[in-house]
Structure formats: structure tokens, C-alpha cells
Amino acid sequence: MSLPPTKCTLYPVFAAASPRAVIYRRGPSNQTCLIAWDRTEDSFEVGQWFKGTVKPSWGGLSPDGEWLVSFLGKYRGPFATWTVLSRPPFLTAVALWPKGDTWAGGGFFLSDDTLVLTHGEGPYDLAPGLPPPPGLTVLPFTRANAPVVTARAQSGPAASxxxxxxxxxxxxxxxxxxxxxxxxxxxxxxxxxxxxxxxxxxxxxxxxxxxxxxxxxxxxxxxxxxxxxxxxxxxxxxxxxxxxxxxxxxxxxxxxxxxxxxxxADFSDLRFRPLAAPYAAPTPGAEDGFAPILDRVSREDRHRRRQVRKTRERVGRSG
CATH class of the missing domain: 2.20.25 (N-terminal domain of TfIIb)
Structure with missing residues (x-):
């Protein structure tokens, strides 16, 4: 028996200088799938899933459609939330910037080789082992450079x-x-x-x-x-x-x-499936796809949390 369609929403993002687009398909509420869309012939490629929070409007495609910047979160592990640079239709990190909260985050492209991170006053440090690709300039969107970046954004190809x-x-x-x-x-x-x-x-x-x-x-x-x-x-x-x-x-x-x-196209009947990005090795023992290993909670973290819960339960019973 086939499963009923899942309630979902679609949020496409266009590349400014090409017919490429990517669709963030959300549903159930904590699962998002990326879908590549070529608007020249309206062809689609279902890509990678992510279990967690995704804010599509906080990111975007490079003008040529080669790169995607997204804001993601699991609210646990070493980062909690982060901004990731990936190749669509995948969310596996090529570069990753930890954020830790939802006070700003994500980014946008001024050009094919210039990415602006909207982390406010920070942090802007890279995750270990996940630097941006050669030739990509990364600018922080801070109070100091906001006027210059805003002027370039309003006159560039990605202007809203x-x-x-x-x-x-x-x-x-x-x-x-x-x-x-x-x-x-x-x-x-x-x-x-x-x-x-x-x-x-x-x-x-x-x-x-x-x-x-x-x-x-x-x-x-x-x-x-x-x-x-x-x-x-x-x-x-x-x-x-x-x-x-x-x-x-x-x-x-x-x-x-x-x-x-x-x-x-109707993407209502899509269901989560693990899919490895062709540019990165899969994470052994992955529970929810092939996000970077740094995005995950370790076995030690889970054991420590279980011990904390058991201690609280014992204290509650004794009280």
C-alpha cells in the first residue's frame, strides 16, 4: 500500500545570471530536501535531505548557480546552528561557519566569487577542516562594512x-x-x-x-x-x-x-532517503543523511546526556 502524500511547502531560489534554481522542499516540519531545477526545460533532480532547521530565505545561489549558501541548525552538537557552503542539490559542507544561535546567519552572493556572511557581529570563524574553495572571497556583513556591501548588493546581479x-x-x-x-x-x-x-x-x-x-x-x-x-x-x-x-x-x-x-512537478510524495554528495565521502554510521561529521552529536555526548537525565530522575524520586 502506498503512503499518503506528505504535507509540504516549496521555496525555490533562483540564480541571478543563469536558468538554474534550487527548491527547498520542507515536510515533515523537521525535514528538508533540496531539488535542482533547470528552468530552461523545467527538469528536476532530487538531491539531499537534511533533518533539522533550514531557513531558505537566509541563503541563496551564486549568480551562475554553482554554489549554494544555506543556514542550518540541529540545536545540539558542537555548533547548534551554522552557515554552510555547498554544491546544489546537496547540503554537505564544502565550507562551514558555526553560528550557535538564530540571531542572524546565512549569507548571499555579490558575484560568483564573492560571498557575504550575514552573521552580524560574529562569529565568523571557520569550522576546522572546512575552508572555502580557492578563489572565493568571503566578506563579513558587520556594521563597519555594511554600507559598502549594501551598495554593491543593490547594484549587483543578485539585487532583489x-x-x-x-x-x-x-x-x-x-x-x-x-x-x-x-x-x-x-x-x-x-x-x-x-x-x-x-x-x-x-x-x-x-x-x-x-x-x-x-x-x-x-x-x-x-x-x-x-x-x-x-x-x-x-x-x-x-x-x-x-x-x-x-x-x-x-x-x-x-x-x-x-x-x-x-x-x-508534484513533490508531495517524496520521502527521506540518505544520499551522499559526490564531492564528499559519506559519514560512517550516519543517522540522517550525509551532513559533515562536525554537525553531529558524538556517542559520548549522547551517553553524557543519558547520565544527566538519570541523575535528575533519581533526585526527583528521592525528593
């Missing part, structure tokens, strides 16, 4: 095209690309979680399409964007959809929007 919506409090607008058949259209995003939907929980963001008529709500999706040719891309639970740019006009309802769109 989202802008505040003057007509809706807490709203943001993403315009269709200039020159596309739907260049008059835009997406409106409103978050019930924070003022910035790009930093909000995906489940809290509501999108609507505005294409010359009244706004048409998308299903509760958590993600929507325009492709480079003006096509509308959006997710609905585990499904990923594309609506051609020349079919955006005259849509009067959510049902009509869904009827016109094509489902590119």
Missing part, C-alpha cells in the same frame, strides 16, 4: 526586485520583467509574520496576481515569482506551477488561474 507596496500596508510588489508579454503585471505579497515576506515563514505569505484587473489571490503557497521571460511561477503545497506570460491577462478568479497553469 521586490519593492515596498505603496498601496498596501506591509505589502511588497514584484514587477514582471521589462519587455515580457506580461510586463504590465505584478505580484503582491503580504506577510502576517514580518514586514518583509522575503524573511518570513513561507506559510505566512499570501500572494496575489495583478494583471490589469482586480487582484487574483493565489492559493496558500508561500512562494511566487516571475521567470525571466515573464511567466508566472508559483507553488501550491507540493506542486510547482507555470503560467505562460501571454496567458496572464483577463484572469478573474483563482480557479481560472489554476486552470490555465501547467503543473511542472
Amino acid at each position: 526586485r521586490w519593492r515596498p507596496d505603496p498601496a498596501v500596508e506591509g505589502g511588497w510588489i514584484l514587477d514582471a520583467p521589462a519587455g515580457a508579454p506580461s510586463s504590465h503585471a505584478f505580484i503582491r505579497a503580504v506577510s502576517a509574520y514580518t514586514a518583509d515576506p522575503l524573511r518570513s515563514l513561507p506559510e505566512s505569505v499570501r500572494h496575489s496576481l495583478c494583471a490589469g484587473g482586480p487582484p487574483v489571490p493565489l492559493q496558500v503557497a508561500g512562494w511566487a515569482a516571475f521567470d525571466r521571460n515573464g511567466d508566472l511561477l508559483f507553488s501550491q503545497e507540493g506542486g510547482l506551477f507555470r503560467l505562460d506570460a501571454d496567458r496572464l491577462g483577463g484572469i478573474g478568479s483563482t480557479e481560472e488561474l489554476l486552470a490555465r497553469a501547467r503543473c511542472l
Whole structure:
């Protein structure tokens, strides 16, 4: 008997200068799978899973799509949380920066060879044995260099095209690309979680399409964007959809929007499976995939915690 589909959400991230993208598929809540997406032909490659916390909006792809920076956490072990540089669709570390908390973290690319770490005032030390690859410059996003980094980010290929919506409090607008058949259209995003939907929980963001008529709500999706040719891309639970740019006009309802769109893939039925990154040896005895060995709790750590629990239970019974 086949298992029922898992409730999940999709959060794609685009490379700024190529058709490459990566999809963070989350579900169940503590499991995230990476999926490589080539938007030229809408082909997909299911990659590595991670058991723990992943914040997709705190990272991104290099403009050419070769590198991925992500913020991860298990809240145990030597690091608790960390920022990792990997090759998509894998999360196994090529380079790793321990963070230890969720007060900032992650990073973004200014160019193919320049990575900015958003660890606030720190820490910025590398994990032992996991340095960045040769030729990659890593900049800390501290108060001292924030103005320079921000100026470069706003003028570079990875600059966000989202802008505040003057007509809706807490709203943001993403315009269709200039020159596309739907260049008059835009997406409106409103978050019930924070003022910035790009930093909000995906489940809290509501999108609507505005294409010359009244706004048409998308299903509760958590993600929507325009492709480079003006096509509308959006997710609905585990499904990923594309609506051609020349079919955006005259849509009067959510049902009509869904009827016109094509489902590119449905990832609802994916289940966790261990998968080794081709660029790193698997960790012997791995419990939840092939994350770096430094991310893990050692046998000694688990034994020590069991002893602490037993001691507390004895004290509680005697008291």
C-alpha cells in the first residue's frame, strides 16, 4: 500500500545570471530536501535531505548557480546552528561557519566569487577542516562594512526586485520583467509574520496576481515569482506551477488561474532517503543523511546526556 502524500511547502531560489534554481522542499516540519531545477526545460533532480532547521530565505545561489549558501541548525552538537557552503542539490559542507544561535546567519552572493556572511557581529570563524574553495572571497556583513556591501548588493546581479507596496500596508510588489508579454503585471505579497515576506515563514505569505484587473489571490503557497521571460511561477503545497506570460491577462478568479497553469512537478510524495554528495565521502554510521561529521552529536555526548537525565530522575524520586 502506498503512503499518503506528505504535507509540504516549496521555496525555490533562483540564480541571478543563469536558468538554474534550487527548491527547498520542507515536510515533515523537521525535514528538508533540496531539488535542482533547470528552468530552461523545467527538469528536476532530487538531491539531499537534511533533518533539522533550514531557513531558505537566509541563503541563496551564486549568480551562475554553482554554489549554494544555506543556514542550518540541529540545536545540539558542537555548533547548534551554522552557515554552510555547498554544491546544489546537496547540503554537505564544502565550507562551514558555526553560528550557535538564530540571531542572524546565512549569507548571499555579490558575484560568483564573492560571498557575504550575514552573521552580524560574529562569529565568523571557520569550522576546522572546512575552508572555502580557492578563489572565493568571503566578506563579513558587520556594521563597519555594511554600507559598502549594501551598495554593491543593490547594484549587483543578485539585487532583489521586490519593492515596498505603496498601496498596501506591509505589502511588497514584484514587477514582471521589462519587455515580457506580461510586463504590465505584478505580484503582491503580504506577510502576517514580518514586514518583509522575503524573511518570513513561507506559510505566512499570501500572494496575489495583478494583471490589469482586480487582484487574483493565489492559493496558500508561500512562494511566487516571475521567470525571466515573464511567466508566472508559483507553488501550491507540493506542486510547482507555470503560467505562460501571454496567458496572464483577463484572469478573474483563482480557479481560472489554476486552470490555465501547467503543473511542472508534484513533490508531495517524496520521502527521506540518505544520499551522499559526490564531492564528499559519506559519514560512517550516519543517522540522517550525509551532513559533515562536525554537525553531529558524538556517542559520548549522547551517553553524557543519558547520565544527566538519570541523575535528575533519581533526585526527583528521592525528593
